[in-house]
Amino acid sequence: MKFILAISAITFGLTVHSQGISSIQLDDLHKILNQPTENIKVVNFWASWCGPCVKELPAFGKLQGYKNAEIILVSLDFKEEIEKAKSTLKRREIGFESYLLDETNYDKLIPSISEDWTGAIPATLVISNNQKRFFYEKSFTEPELLELIEQHSK
Amino acid sequence: MKKNIIIITGLLVTVAVLFVHATETLEEQTGYAIGDMAADFSLPNVDGNKVSLADYGTAKGFIVVFTCNTCPYAKLYESRIMDLDKKYASQGFPVIAINPNDISQKPEDSMEEMVKRSKDKGYTFPYLRDDSQKTAMAYGATKTPHVYVLNKEGKSDYRVAYIGAIDDSPREIADVREKYVEDAIEALLSGNSPSVTEKRAIGCTIKWKES
Numbered sequence: 001m002k003f004i005l006a007i008s009a010i011t012f013g014l015t016v017h018s019q020g021i022s023s024i025q026l027d028d029l030h031k032i033l034n035q036p037t038e039n040i041k042v043v044n045f046w047a048s049w050c051g052p053c054v055k056e057l058p059a060f061g062k063l064q065g066y067k068n069a070e071i072i073l074v075s076l077d078f079k080e081e082i083e084k085a086k087s088t089l090k091r092r093e094i095g096f097e098s099y100l101l102d103e104t105n106y107d108k109l110i111p112s113i114s115e116d117w118t119g120a121i122p123a124t125l126v127i128s129n130n131q132k133r134f135f136y137e138k139s140f141t142e143p144e145l146l147e148l149i150e151q152h153s154k
Numbered sequence: 155m156k157k158n159i160i161i162i163t164g165l166l167v168t169v170a171v172l173f174v175h176a177t178e179t180l181e182e183q184t185g186y187a188i189g190d191m192a193a194d195f196s197l198p199n200v201d202g203n204k205v206s207l208a209d210y211g212t213a214k215g216f217i218v219v220f221t222c223n224t225c226p227y228a229k230l231y232e233s234r235i236m237d238l239d240k241k242y243a244s245q246g247f248p249v250i251a252i253n254p255n256d257i258s259q260k261p262e263d264s265m266e267e268m269v270k271r272s273k274d275k276g277y278t279f280p281y282l283r284d285d286s287q288k289t290a291m292a293y294g295a296t297k298t299p300h301v302y303v304l305n306k307e308g309k310s311d312y313r314v315a316y317i318g319a320i321d322d323s324p325r326e327i328a329d330v331r332e333k334y335v336e337d338a339i340e341a342l343l344s345g346n347s348p349s350v351t352e353k354r355a356i357g358c359t360i361k362w363k364e365s
Contacts, residue, residue, distance in 0.1 A: 118296040119296075119356050139359075
């Protein structure tokens, strides 16, 4: 047990950890997305420079855990600007752990998430509990997001 | 009676399914794919005149860029868009920049602000306002910046030869390894088809008018 704790402490120390946002590699993000769970995952791609993304963040923040949905926020801010992403979330009182994707090969990143993604953000990927994927290149209002979660958590 | 209701419900469901399916197919078909012929347009330029592709009698093709004043990614690429025009306008591939953003959502994308920006920065290419957003929709542009390289065939046929990103490094010009748009134009200039025809990049969603 002590050994496991030590290992997790080391791993934890190694990830660039910045109060709520950790920098993540594309492969590791895919591992998280592919992890089978009983609940749906709602993965939102955003950036602090993207107006419509920031506007819809509170809705995602509010609906974390609704119908057991797991909301995963993935910032596409540049790694050098992780502080901006951090303060954007803080100002919107989003306290749960989220990620900043450390991948600048966009032509690899974008189709790996969805063939339907042209690259515009905001973009949201829903993974149902039977691992089916649904992709949306659009903004969501809070009622729309609520409906989305209800629709896919059946 | 019960039977009729079931039949009618069945029919309604079928119609609904067909309808949903039809709209989905329609949505998928909007916008150009590689090899499609692009339609010409006539849009107001920052100099007060209207600009069409047909105005460029001697052009061999075009670098049509959907861009804007406000998107950070568009700003990151602004100097590179200017460089593309400086390098390729004289070789027959001028840049035509088009701003499709709804100004009620982005007042800084108004014609007045476009005039200011193009003057301040010294744009050497037209910067057009697509108020109706019909051109952006016809092309299938979704974000800024979003590039379409057109190859002119005959007098007025504009075949889509490349769609997507300008290069592979938005933030640091020094880290650019692949210049997608330049490579496509170099191929066309030497009479070949571009080997890379589509590359995706992150960008700001075009601010569509709320209907």
